[in-house]
Amino acid sequence: MTTINDVARAAGVSVSTVSRALRGLDRVSPQTRARVAQAATELRYVASPTASSLASGRTRAVAVVFPFLTRWFFATLISGIEQTLRRHDHHVLLIALEGESFGTRLRLSRSMLWKRVDGVIVLATSLDGQEQAVIDNLGLPVVTNGNRIDGWSCVRIDDEEAMRLAVRHLLDLGHTEVAYVGARPDASAYPRIPQDRARAFAETLGASGVSCQPEWMVESDWTGPGAARDIMPVLTGPSRPTAVVAASDEMALGVMGAARRLRLAIPGDLSVVGVDDHVLSSALGLTTVRQDVLHQGRRTGEVLMRQLTGEDVAVVDEVMPVRLVVRESTAPPARR
Amino acid sequence: MTTINDVARAAGVSVSTVSRALRGLDRVSPQTRARVAQAATELRYVASPTASSLASGRTRAVAVVFPFLTRWFFATLISGIEQTLRRHDHHVLLIALEGESFGTRLRLSRSMLWKRVDGVIVLATSLDGQEQAVIDNLGLPVVTNGNRIDGWSCVRIDDEEAMRLAVRHLLDLGHTEVAYVGARPDASAYPRIPQDRARAFAETLGASGVSCQPEWMVESDWTGPGAARDIMPVLTGPSRPTAVVAASDEMALGVMGAARRLRLAIPGDLSVVGVDDHVLSSALGLTTVRQDVLHQGRRTGEVLMRQLTGEDVAVVDEVMPVRLVVRESTAPPARR
DNA sequence: TTGAAAGCGTTACCAC
DNA sequence: GTGGTAACGCTTTCAA
Numbered sequence: 001m002t003t004i005n006d007v008a009r010a011a012g013v014s015v016s017t018v019s020r021a022l023r024g025l026d027r028v029s030p031q032t033r034a035r036v037a038q039a040a041t042e043l044r045y046v047a048s049p050t051a052s053s054l055a056s057g058r059t060r061a062v063a064v065v066f067p068f069l070t071r072w073f074f075a076t077l078i079s080g081i082e083q084t085l086r087r088h089d090h091h092v093l094l095i096a097l098e099g100e101s102f103g104t105r106l107r108l109s110r111s112m113l114w115k116r117v118d119g120v121i122v123l124a125t126s127l128d129g130q131e132q133a134v135i136d137n138l139g140l141p142v143v144t145n146g147n148r149i150d151g152w153s154c155v156r157i158d159d160e161e162a163m164r165l166a167v168r169h170l171l172d173l174g175h176t177e178v179a180y181v182g183a184r185p186d187a188s189a190y191p192r193i194p195q196d197r198a199r200a201f202a203e204t205l206g207a208s209g210v211s212c213q214p215e216w217m218v219e220s221d222w223t224g225p226g227a228a229r230d231i232m233p234v235l236t237g238p239s240r241p242t243a244v245v246a247a248s249d250e251m252a253l254g255v256m257g258a259a260r261r262l263r264l265a266i267p268g269d270l271s272v273v274g275v276d277d278h279v280l281s282s283a284l285g286l287t288t289v290r291q292d293v294l295h296q297g298r299r300t301g302e303v304l305m306r307q308l309t310g311e312d313v314a315v316v317d318e319v320m321p322v323r324l325v326v327r328e329s330t331a332p333p334a335r336r
Numbered sequence: 337m338t339t340i341n342d343v344a345r346a347a348g349v350s351v352s353t354v355s356r357a358l359r360g361l362d363r364v365s366p367q368t369r370a371r372v373a374q375a376a377t378e379l380r381y382v383a384s385p386t387a388s389s390l391a392s393g394r395t396r397a398v399a400v401v402f403p404f405l406t407r408w409f410f411a412t413l414i415s416g417i418e419q420t421l422r423r424h425d426h427h428v429l430l431i432a433l434e435g436e437s438f439g440t441r442l443r444l445s446r447s448m449l450w451k452r453v454d455g456v457i458v459l460a461t462s463l464d465g466q467e468q469a470v471i472d473n474l475g476l477p478v479v480t481n482g483n484r485i486d487g488w489s490c491v492r493i494d495d496e497e498a499m500r501l502a503v504r505h506l507l508d509l510g511h512t513e514v515a516y517v518g519a520r521p522d523a524s525a526y527p528r529i530p531q532d533r534a535r536a537f538a539e540t541l542g543a544s545g546v547s548c549q550p551e552w553m554v555e556s557d558w559t560g561p562g563a564a565r566d567i568m569p570v571l572t573g574p575s576r577p578t579a580v581v582a583a584s585d586e587m588a589l590g591v592m593g594a595a596r597r598l599r600l601a602i603p604g605d606l607s608v609v610g611v612d613d614h615v616l617s618s619a620l621g622l623t624t625v626r627q628d629v630l631h632q633g634r635r636t637g638e639v640l641m642r643q644l645t646g647e648d649v650a651v652v653d654e655v656m657p658v659r660l661v662v663r664e665s666t667a668p669p670a671r672r
Numbered sequence: 673t674t675g676a677a678a679g680c681g682t683t684a685c686c687a688c
Numbered sequence: 689g690t691g692g693t694a695a696c697g698c699t700t701t702c703a704a
Contacts, residue, residue, distance in 0.1 A: 016693090032689080072406070093427060
């Protein structure tokens with residue numbers, strides 16, 4: 001339990017000098033700095049983070065608020081965030097909003113964040129006005145990924161463009177019978193993303209004079225098993241689409257599973273396209289609209305760090321690129 | 337910025353009484369407690385966690401050390417841990433050991449944990465003796481998931497049994513030409529798990545008088561794309577196995593992808609079985625040896641909390657159950 | 673049952 | 689450049 005006092009004594013200087021020297025502040029002579037550094041090393045001194053937090057008011061931690069950790073998208077995003085925060089010597093404080101039972105979720109409260117963190121990152125999470133106020137009242141920098149909320153910086157993709165790329169790809173192949181698996185509004189996940197994607201799906205189709213029957217637009221839960229279950233009625237219905245677009249790759253892979261179960265060949269009987277470029281998509285040959293989720297996480301962390309350091313305090317809205325990656329799950333429709 | 341002093345003043349008591357009352361300690365009269373509670377609520381008082389940590393020496397945080405966050409297994413495990421820690425009013429401090437470039441990783445150092453946490457959880461991570469000493473010197477409770485290290489509690493599955501179930505299933509179906517995709521020793525991941533699984537694979541086969549050619553035991557990297565790439569030579573070789581078992585579902589799904597690319601029917605031309613029960617396995621019809629990863633995470637958290645509260649300080653080795661789940665990726669071998 | 677006061681280990685301000 | 693010394697906001701004896 002060596003403290004700053006021990007180091008000061010060993011180096012023959014005052015604690016204030018030790019503090020300054022070790023943190024690399026100026027107004028310390030090179031000789032003194034060296035002496036302090038050596039004493040600290042010899043004593044294996046590590047400053048107590050709680051003590052410095054209390055004294056400085058800074059915690060070197062950032063809260064990351066999210067609905068699910070088990071979904072690939074969020075795990076990857078958080079991984080990217082963690083990487084950049086670590087580089088800046090900051091920590092991630094996980095704030096999972098997932099509730100004990102399905103459909104419920106925790107409310108974000110003042111006590112979850114108060115005096116705990118220097119900044120907040122919110123990941124595609126649906127927050128009500130009260131929860132937004134909780135964050136705003138903290139007076140900390142905030143960056144979101146996905147949520148577009150006035151006054152908060154945001155890193156995201158253009159959801160409508162992503163969906164347009166997917167649909168146009170199918171239209172270009174000649175498909176006119178296209179179904180859609182999106183996500184229903186949910187207590188946790190930010191609703192605008194599925195809304196934007198669903199709207200862009202219908203509009204892009206419509207712009208080419210193709211209409212989509214309402215029964216072919218199903219709302220699922222962002223998961224593979226969910227999508228497999230929810231697309232079933234469409235695939236077993238009286239008339240069957242020649243293609244399905246899913247709002248995420250996890251759901252698209254679920255659709256591929258449902259097709260397999262029905263002995264529908266992909267892409268012979270059914271084309272499938274998703275959004276994300278999930279880690280398994282390349283191996284399984286899923287055509288998708290790729291976004292670089294890891295990089296997006298890193299970028300989100302960087303935007304927050306800039307606000308923290310005061311380097312760049314402006315509220316930003318960064319739109320990351322997406323691009324179509326054609327693999328083996330899409331082909332022209334079979335003639336019937 | 338209301339502090340404990342403000343509450344004390346408002347309630348007309350001393351700060352010590354406020355502290356005791358708010359933390360639910362005894363030796364506080366019901367009336368006083370009520371008065372304090374009301375004052376705290378009115379002032380919207382939340383105690384500063386850093387201040388209480390400094391004073392008490394407890395941080396109410398637990399370090400979770402792991403090699404990757406992006407892999408489903410770890411994300412799910414951490415999610416389970418987070419759920420139980422939250423219930424006990426504790427936080428997760430993420431310690432990712434993944435390095436900047438592939439194959440490298442961070443070394444666990446004293447400064448990452450010192451005075452930051454009350455306990456440590458290590459997830460299937462390969463730590464050298466020095467790193468183990470770092471943790472031991474902290475004098476904190478430790479629980480691992482997967483790592484079996486003397487003196488540390490462990491929650492895990494029986495890796496050999498899991499593999500035996502997978503192999504016996506294939507033997508029962510009549511397969512005698514079976515290949516294996518495991519994981520090569522790696523800077524980050526605990527090596528014993530792939531070792532146990534690989535050995536059990538070979539031994540179970542051998543016990544039935546079936547031998548496996550060395551070229552059919554490939555070492556991959558736990559990922560789907562990696563397994564798809566690494567199994568290719570086996571599937572395109574002069575003689576082809578009738579079944580593949582993979583050490584994880586992510587890799588098994590990669591194998592299924594490789595088979596699809598080669599136009600091998602599953603299970604007609606090739607049976608595939610994995611271990612884990614990945615979230616996508618049911619949708620994609622993968623036969624697997626299931627382990628309940630989320631529950632394992634919760635359990636790991638509980639074991640740590642018991643040590644923290646002193647409820648149960650014994651070093652435990654908890655072996656969680658596994659079971660075979662037969663789906664559509666396995667069938668008897670085709671006659672040739 | 674309550675209160676006074678001494679820490680806890682830093683940082684940051686102000687002299688020197 | 690360097691040192692002294694109040695904070696920082698709690699918890700925890702110890703006395704009353």
